Amino acid sequence: LLLFLIFLVVQILLFFIHHIIKNAVAAIRLSPDLYLLKPGENFHKYRSRLLLQNSTESDISDIVHALGSMNILWEMFNDSDYVSVAPHSAALNVFALQSRQNYVFNIIFNSTMVHSLPVLMNIVSNLFLRSLNVTESIQIWSNPFIQDLPDTIFRLEIYFEAVLLGIIITGMPPYFAMDNAENHKIKAYTQLKIAGLYPSAYWTGQAVVDLPLFFFILTLMIGSLFAFHYGVYFYVGKFLAVIFCLIGYVPSVVLFTYVVSFTFRKVQNTKEFWSFIFSVTALLCTVVTEVSFFLDHYLVTTILHYVFSIFIPIYPLIGCLICFIKVSWKGKSQSGGYHDPWDRLLVAVLAPYLQCVVWLFLLRCLELKNGGRTVREDPFFRKCFTKAKPWKFPDVPHEENEDEDVKAERLRVKEILSSPRSEEMPAILVSSLHKEFDERKEFLLGRKIKKVATKHVSLCVKKGEILGLLGPNGAGKSTLINMLVGEIEPTSGQVLMGDDSLGLSSEGDSVKFVGYCPQTNPLWPDITLQEHFEIYGAIKGMSQSDVAEVIKR
Structure with a gap:
């Protein structure tokens, strides 16, 4: 839950950062009111009146009227010393042509006002429209040079979050699917076997809890990834491939976690150790694959993807998601030489299903080797707690001081x-x-x-x-x-x-006969002592009334 919350917080943070950057590079409308006062306004810290100088030696009432229609407050000025009337944002000096049918404008602007020149050019353009009896106005915007920045940030952001998702989801299973290691350490598994629990029932019970939990967490994390990135287009067929990959990936990773849990004898902190190994492995596989992709080594990328998908059980879903992201941008153009990531999708979808068979076989072998004997013959593991094979060896001379x-x-x-x-x-x-x-x-x-x-x-x-x-x-x-x-x-x-x-005379008698109290505490810390009695009573086949009677004693 903590890892999921960390991933969710990172997504929310990046979502807001993305929108801040997107708004920062948005187009700005360059209207006259950026630097010039409107009629009825007296003072503004960053705006002033438009200085209007008449050098035509005739009436320019048409220009004055046009400026009023554009909501520009003007001020007549008949001197050449513009500094004497500072501060002002801009000025227009009007000259007449010899035909006296058009005007020539000299634009005087304040260079500290970044957009003052295009604003004044827009004013002159609209004055020309007014002279042609056009009532509509030309509007202009300033677009930043880095127009591709939002899209680039979007891609880098979802790439980063996809890699982060892969690191987090691979580090999760050891924390909830590796109880087998702890059960062996505290001898709880031995108690369960002596009580009569089949090893197959033991592993099935764990899978019934772990598989839905892992699938639910993965669904939430992947759903939140696409919910925060609505610019990704969902091709129906391709998205179904991701779902099928997810369905096979969950049991594959959980079964693989069960297999590596048998390292509890050699690894002290089994959960923390394998969580770290899983996360680092996922990170390295992703980095190596994507570096080769961005270097345009598409053949190397494909080979690495195939190798990792087949031999690294925690990689297929990460590779599948990255393939899906690469071709799912809205409005993305496809060039003829572009490498199609869907060529690498099939192996990521099928590999987890094949791995499940391998992990089941390895789990059976490890259970037969390390699980010990059971008091009942298991239909899957087929190892019963019968007598050990007698070995013949020569008589060993006994010590003379033997008791x-x-x-x-x-x-x-x-x-x-x-x-x-x-x-x-x-x-x-x-x-x-x-x-x-x-x-x-x-x-x-x-x-x-x-x-x-x-x-x-x-x-x-x-x-x-x-x-x-x-x-x-x-x-x-x-x-x-x-x-x-x-x-x-x-x-x-x-x-x-x-x-x-x-x-042992029979399975039923053996279950009632054998009892074992280990040196370590075999009780699970998360449940009560009464619940322990109920669990072991159910395994031994006792009715609820008999279990309740035993608990009362």
């Missing part, structure tokens, strides 16, 4: 696995669970050093039994719990949960 209770627990697990039907299966059974992490220590040699987090841990927990894990920092307690809940994959070993020796 007796650890040895007893290992023998107990081995006995249960050797005769699973001899007694009731424990609620949780862990057999030789081993986890190693790769740590790259030597960059040049590229050798990897293995770091052992848990070393062949075996334990079992019966129903109603409480088991505590003790150990110093780095002993692998958190890693073991994360493997139990499916947050990370073990290197070897197996985990059995439920009554069935094959793993």
